[in-house]
Amino acid sequence: MKALVKEKAEPGLWLTDVPEPTIGPGDVLIKVLRTGICGTDLHIRAWDGWAQQAITTPLVIGHEFVGEVVETGRDVAEIKPGDRVSGEGHLVCGRCRNCLAGRRHLCRATVGLGVGRDGAFAEYVALPAANVWVHRVPVDLDVAAIFDPFGNAVHTALSFPLVNEDVLITGAGPIGLMAAAVAKHAGARNVVVTDVSDERLDLARKVGADLALNVARTTIADGQRELGLREGFDIGLEMSGQAAAMREMIANMTHGGRIAMLGLPSEEFPVDWSRIVTSMLTVKGIYGREMFETWYAMSVLLENGLDLAPVITGRYDHRDFEAAFADAAAGKGGKVILDWTV
Template structure:
């Protein structure tokens, strides 16, 4: 089969032929991939940054956001059947630790991540345990179904508390930030303010439905947020950028007793004034990783099935699988929303 493989500890990845996974463990499933989307994690591995150097063992098939059809199942599989149209959670839990047994499989103590700790889905076939599979409604196109994993990130980040009627600041309009804007529109947020340095993505944020879009290099984010909220500040801050200055400005922009949900990942330790920005303001901070298994999947699937959430503007490029290099280049340049490769 064709697969995009990180074959050496350097920049890039190669499209090569590898063996289709043959043997299945009792609870494993083989899926024929129809569509895969490129994630920021895949870009880290492509660039071979410090995170990738510390987490990836080469050679390895990349990718973890996909949709496809079940073509083979292990003897004890009961959750899916051959022919089912599926997507997959990418946090693979042990199912035995305290977190797994108390409703927090997404932060399993023995967590493995598809495409990071094991071969991923940038291939014609992928093998995964049945516990992570999600049966898709046939009405959802495979292109859309392939982005449910990052959509789940946005949903989990937003709905850790209610956002209805709230003024929400989104810092970072990368692919998940753009998904967050779409979800916030469906959730009845009062005003959506977006901070983004990339021209292309600022324009896209406006098109998707942001009420106010700020280039923090050219004007004070804090001043804009205060102006747009009658001097009170944002009720909620959704941090998607992984930029230390965005975090500081976002916390400063929050109203007293506001809420911050942090999904962005930072390159190194971040210094902030906890006294003034968090403690004395009584700010509630949530660290967000992955998705609630499978609470956020139900929410995301229902938004797509009902057509309340339209991904057509957020998915800016649908490319042939063999054209993967163009997809990664667009991700590097930031001249895209979500990119999907079709097989």
């Protein structure tokens, strides 16, 4: 089968032939229909310091996908050939304290699809049945392909109650955009999104942000004054991983404010801990999705009318992966989709 492979320990990716995956008694074989390009895939393609530490070549990359089940293992009962499915890309051990307690998203032995094992940028992918999410209600294929990052957005946005609250989102990348859509749909009073890309800030307005600020020209404090906020933001969603963004968020929170941080910094940085203490702020780290509570929330949000179409800005044949990756790496648009059906 054809697959997009990190074939060599150097920059680049290769579309090449690899053996079709085999499945065990508890596994599912899936024909891939669409995939989404993630920041992780960009790191692997660039072969940066993180990728060099995390990846063993050769490796089929990719973890955002939608497909159709073509075969199930002997012990799989609830999933059938023909089911349309997405996949939870964090494969957990099932034996540690958190897994046994039902907190699988906190497993210390998590293996990432397309990072620690062959992934979904291929004609077929195999997954344990426990990691397969069946779409029981019809979902647009492009949207179903990005359930993994959509889950990151939902997990972050719904970490704290936000009905009638004022929400600050730093970072208008694809997950920040989806978080803005979720926050507004879920009842936030004001949703403010910051970035330095005017193109992405235009997308933020399309998904429902009340105010989109280019922080290269306008401060968050200016945005507060424009909206008439006197005490600061109630909820902060940090999506950028940038030190300046986190510091500015902390400086503009109300006393007792709550921050969910998904953005992954490339290095350590200092923050104003005195402000965190004296303002009694809560800072919560977010990684991945809660299995599978977040997935239920995603499906229900879409059933209830949440529109993610504006977030998807690039669609490519998988054979045009070079152009697709260049689009994703430019940092000006939303999600980029690869079509594996042609």
